[in-house]
Structures are given as C-alpha cells and as structure tokens.
Amino acid sequence: xxxxxxxxDMVALVARDEARAxxxxxxxxxxxxxxxxxxxxxxxxxxLIWVTEPGSGDLATARAVCAxxxxxxxxxxxxxxxRPTSLRAAIDDGRVWLLPAPASxxxxxxxxxxxxPR
Numbered sequence: 001x002x003x004x005x006x007x008x009d010m011v012a013l014v015a016r017d018e019a020r021a022x023x024x025x026x027x028x029x030x031x032x033x034x035x036x037x038x039x040x041x042x043x044x045x046x047x048l049i050w051v052t053e054p055g056s057g058d059l060a061t062a063r064a065v066c067a068x069x070x071x072x073x074x075x076x077x078x079x080x081x082x083r084p085t086s087l088r089a090a091i092d093d094g095r096v097w098l099l100p101a102p103a104s105x106x107x108x109x110x111x112x113x114x115x116x117p118r
Contacts, residue, residue: 010034011112012042015051015080022051025105031112039068046107047115048077049108051101062090069095092110 010077015022019035026033028060036042039050063077069075077096081087084098091098095110098110 010045011017011047011049012036012045013040013049013051014039014042015049016053018051020052022049022105026109026112028104029109030059031109034090039064041070046072046074046076047112048075049080050077051103053080054101056081058086058090061087065091065096066093069093076115078108078115080108 003055008108011026011031013022013026013033013035014037015020015035023033023035033043033049034042039048042048048065050061060096061081065077065079069077075095078099079091079096080099080103081088082101084100088110097115099107103111
C-alpha cells in the first residue's frame, strides 16, 4: 500500500458522477480522499483533483484552479479535462497537472505519486 507522504493526509476530489468510485479506489491504494461539490469548498487539502464536466469553460476552470492554489507553494492540482491542451494555455503553473478525460483511478493515483517530491 502506498501512502502519500506530503499530501497532508487529504486529497480533495471534485467529480460529479464518478466521485464515490474514485474516492473508494484512491483510498484503497493509500490516499486519504474526500469528495467536494466544487473546488472552492475544498479547504484544508494540499492536493486537488478536479474531474471537469464536458463543456466546462477553460477560462472559468483556470480561474477556479488558480484561486484554489492561491499563494501556497505546497498546493498541487490535477485537472482532468476533455480539453487539456487548451487548458494548458490558460493555466501556466507548474503546480498543475493536466490529464485527458476520461482518467481512471489508476491514472490519478499515478499522477499523485508523480507529484511527490523525490
């Protein structure tokens, strides 16, 4: 079992349909995860996973992610989007990982592990 050493015990997950399954899977592989309805509700976590809805506006998504990250140097975000290339242009921040939708629980767990300092 893998335990995320630097994620301050909680990963915030924003995902509409697959939230329960992702929380369960990520918990089984060693991450403490809590589901939220929106990124701005996810206070206290150092890592955000946001599975955006198809048709989500890139600019609105970018603004919400940047607002969630704030000035924290430790905060990180994984954004799953149907349009990761256009989001990359809107989010120029090394604390954000972009994955193409759909992303499996395994892909998210791998991304969380890749985010850890070496």
